[in-house]
Amino acid sequence: MIDTEFVQTLILTFRLAFITTVILFFLGLPLAYTLAYVKIPLKSVVETVVSLPLVLPPTVLGFYLILLMSPEGLIGKVVQFLGGHTLLFTFEGLVVGSVIYSLPFMVHPLQAGFQSVPKNIIEASYTLGKSKLTTLLKVILPNMKPAVLTGLVLTFAHTIGEFGVVLMIGGSIPGETKVASIAIYEEVEALNYEKANLYAVILFIITFFILVVVYSINRKFTKADSL
Incomplete structure (x- = not known):
């Protein structure tokens, strides 16, 4: 039942989730900071664009990503200009x-975390001559640990479970683009419910355990802050 491709698929799934989470943390942190603290033109439009993946059908997003990543698309042309190959599949x-x-x-929990930090402690840091970067690292982020943890975990868990976008732009190439959500779909189509169940149980247990840990840690932070 547990063959090389099975293990390979799970490793690829968690590798994708890990890399996506790391990239989004470093991209989402400045974006969430800007949305929380900086007055920018058309802020509501920016927030709408960030939130679109929540409401757009995955097939819609996947379709436009196909167009963008194709050799004639914007992303595809940039990649080819830099000497790369097509990103599709x-x-x-x-x-x-x-x-x-x-x-x-990632962005929504971080933005909420930034907005939850009391302004008086931020202003106090600036009054003491601390730079914005120092204030961010030593004052703001330590006071929004639950939000950071929530963003990391939600991003990781959501990436593990993504199906529509992954199927459209990646297909199902073993060792390259075949992740667990795709494997479950294929096993069900083949009426191989036992193997599909094995994939599903592993993902369920891991995501359940992660969420339990996050809620437990967040509860500890909440109790500590109330003391």
Whole structure:
């Protein structure tokens, strides 16, 4: 039952989720900071664009990603100009698609976390001559740990479960683009319910455990802050 392709698929799934989460943390942090603290033109439009993956059908987003990543598309032309190859049906293409599709799951918790930090302690840091970067690293982020943790976990878990976008831009190439959600679909189509169940049980247990840990840690942070 547990063969090389099975293990390979699970490793690829968690690799994709890990890389996507790391990239989105470093992209989402400045974006969420800007949305929370900086007055920018058309802010509501920017927030709408960030939130679109929450409401757009995955097939719609996947379709436009196909157009963008194709050799004639904007992303495809840039990649080719830099000496790369097409991103469609590659692991790199999955990363790009996952970053876009999981963007709100990182940005929204971080933005809420930034907005929850009391302004008086931020102003106190500036009054003491601390730079914005120092204030961010030593004052703001330590006071929004639950939001950071929530963003990381939601992004990781959402990427693991993504199906529509991944299928459209990556297909199902073993060792390259075949992740667990695609494997479950294929096993069900083949009436191989036992193997599909094995994939599903592993993903269920891991995501359930992660969420339990996150809620437990967040509860500890909440109790500590109330003391």
